[in-house]
Amino acid sequence: MAEILRYDRVDIAYNGRRVVEGVSFDLNPGEILGIVGESGSGKSTVIKAAMGLLGPSGQVTRGDIYYKGKDLPDLSPAEMRRLNGPELGMIFQSAGASFCPIRTVGSQLYESMTEHENVSKADFTNRACDLLRKIGFEDGPRILNSYPFELSGGMQQRVGIAAAMLLKPSILFADEPTSALDVSVQKQVVEEMLLVRETFGTSIVIVTHNIGVIGTMADRVLVMKDGAMVEYGTTRQVLEKPRKEYTRMLMAAVPRLKR
Amino acid sequence: MQPILKVENITKVFRGSGGAPQIPDSSRRRLRQRQGGPGRPDFTAVDHISFELLPGECLGIIGESGSGKSTVANLVTRLTDPTEGRVMLDGQDITNLRGRELRDVYRKVQMVFQTPTESFDPRRSLGDGIGESLRNRGMSAGETRARVAELLQMCGLPADFAGRYPHQVSGGQCQRAAIARAIAIAPKVLICDEATSALDVTLQKEVLALLRTLRAELHLSILFICHDIALVQQFCDRVLVMYKGRIVEQGAPDDVIRNPQDAYTRRLIESIL
Numbered sequence: 133m134a135e136i137l138r139y140d141r142v143d144i145a146y147n148g149r150r151v152v153e154g155v156s157f158d159l160n161p162g163e164i165l166g167i168v169g170e171s172g173s174g175k176s177t178v179i180k181a182a183m184g185l186l187g188p189s190g191q192v193t194r195g196d197i198y199y200k201g202k203d204l205p206d207l208s209p210a211e212m213r214r215l216n217g218p219e220l221g222m223i224f225q226s227a228g229a230s231f232c233p234i235r236t237v238g239s240q241l242y243e244s245m246t247e248h249e250n251v252s253k254a255d256f257t258n259r260a261c262d263l264l265r266k267i268g269f270e271d272g273p274r275i276l277n278s279y280p281f282e283l284s285g286g287m288q289q290r291v292g293i294a295a296a297m298l299l300k301p302s303i304l305f306a307d308e309p310t311s312a313l314d315v316s317v318q319k320q321v322v323e324e325m326l327l328v329r330e331t332f333g334t335s336i337v338i339v340t341h342n343i344g345v346i347g348t349m350a351d352r353v354l355v356m357k358d359g360a361m362v363e364y365g366t367t368r369q370v371l372e373k374p375r376k377e378y379t380r381m382l383m384a385a386v387p388r389l390k391r
Numbered sequence: 392m393q394p395i396l397k398v399e400n401i402t403k404v405f406r407g408s409g410g411a412p413q414i415p416d417s418s419r420r421r422l423r424q425r426q427g428g429p430g431r432p433d434f435t436a437v438d439h440i441s442f443e444l445l446p447g448e449c450l451g452i453i454g455e456s457g458s459g460k461s462t463v464a465n466l467v468t469r470l471t472d473p474t475e476g477r478v479m480l481d482g483q484d485i486t487n488l489r490g491r492e493l494r495d496v497y498r499k500v501q502m503v504f505q506t507p508t509e510s511f512d513p514r515r516s517l518g519d520g521i522g523e524s525l526r527n528r529g530m531s532a533g534e535t536r537a538r539v540a541e542l543l544q545m546c547g548l549p550a551d552f553a554g555r556y557p558h559q560v561s562g563g564q565c566q567r568a569a570i571a572r573a574i575a576i577a578p579k580v581l582i583c584d585e586a587t588s589a590l591d592v593t594l595q596k597e598v599l600a601l602l603r604t605l606r607a608e609l610h611l612s613i614l615f616i617c618h619d620i621a622l623v624q625q626f627c628d629r630v631l632v633m634y635k636g637r638i639v640e641q642g643a644p645d646d647v648i649r650n651p652q653d654a655y656t657r658r659l660i661e662s663i664l
Contacts, residue, residue, distance in 0.1 A: 387592070
């Protein structure tokens with residue numbers, strides 16, 4: 133199976149200071165990759181680089197990120213804008229905060245969609261409600277007519293996933309999508325992302341410090357520390373038989389419920 | 392055994408805008424339009440709960456956001472005034488204390504908060520923060536300095552951290568300093584409100600080990616508020632499960648987790664990944 137995304141010895145620097153060094157991995161269609169590490173390990177920076185979200189001070193200084201044969205860091209901003217959305221989708225830690233507070237959710241989803249394709253309002257509403265139904269919301273129209281603050285934190289996060297999925301991207305990047313949520317809601321969001329993969333065959337890269345989330349979702353895991361890769365392997369191997377001392381320490385520090 | 396902390400039937404109602412001052416009808420209609428509703432109703436954050444903390448015990452409180460766990464912490468430390476009920480500390484009713492008497496309460500109860508960096512004054516050094524309670528008690532500057540160095544070392548930090556500012560240390564180091572500040576005055580009760588939640592798992596483990604050591608050395612009683620049930624299972628002797636302002640279940644953590652009696656507790660435990 134040909135990979136859809138390939139990182140090849142990627143270095144990333146902010147203001148000339150290297151923060152990520154030599155990260156390589158590949159992602160197959162429909163695969164879920166989990167990236168774990170402590171704060172400051174560079175895990176979020178790694179996925180921001182793919183979408184060109186490093187900001188003016190950040191840069192990929194060495195290595196390549198291939199998406200379907202295109203080298204992402206070499207693309208112009210205009211080309212990147214065409215990819216972001218219909219090809220590469222992103223969900224953030226607080227989806228609620230990434231919506232505009234004074235406009236309804238529906239009007240914002242409509243805007244993001246018209247940016248990439250010609251679509252009528254009625255057509256949009258049908259497609260949006262259809263998608264919302266597929267990911268478990270029965271009352272699509274009500275959600276589209278809501279303002280972000282009228283939805284609970286968990287709902288906002290799930291709508292954030294819907295917003296990213298509306299354009300049917302082939303890869304979904306998720307940066308700590310469950311960290312701000314209570315455990316019961318966390319489980320819903322995880323189940324929703326799994327449903328998205330099942331329904332659309334989307335590949336997912338999820339960055340989190342929550343090992344429980346990784347254990348439930350990911351096929352493969354990349355462990356990072358201080359900007360470098362520590363270990364990369366199948367979820368089972370990394371979580372149960374870690375090869376590196378650091379991974380062992382990290383796994384031992386995770387509080388596990390004894391049932 | 393006499394409980395060190397006893398909470399009886401305590402209730403906290405946050406007043407909504409429903410019963411707000413009288414406004415003439417005409418302008419009220421305009422206000423209503425602007426707010427899009429008839430004002431917020433009252434909210435009962437803590438609803439008639441009672442519990443005891445025994446000397447040397449570590450009692451955990453778990454529950455989802457909005458269940459009232461932090462309000463309980465604020466009530467027992469008198470940072471919020473209760474609407475109803477009583478808080479007894481070491482046999483003394485502290486529910487209505489003010490001024491000097493209330494300050495004396497903080498010789499017996501100290502707190503460790505969730506965000507260590509924000510719990511220190513950004514313009515003053517960690518040493519100033521840790522030594523403040525000692526200086527207030529009348530300790531000389533020299534003695535305080537020596538004691539602060541000792542406290543820092545007890546909490547696993549080098550003594551020269553006294554001269555650093557909160558932004559100059561990492562989150563884990565800052566939380567150690569916050570613990571040093573809390574134990575400076577030798578309190579009997581330590582309230583930890585999500586004290587390890589902002590930390591990475593590796594640091595969380597270290598801070599927990601520190602709390603465990605201090606608890607044994609100083610015979611502390613700890614009220615440990617936390618949303619991580621696995622952590623409470625490791626650390627606490629007993630646990631209260633809160634839901635919508637009430638205690639829905641309590642007992643030894645292993646019993647509650649392996650054999651939950653309440654429907655909410657069952658749902659909570661099933662949703663842990």
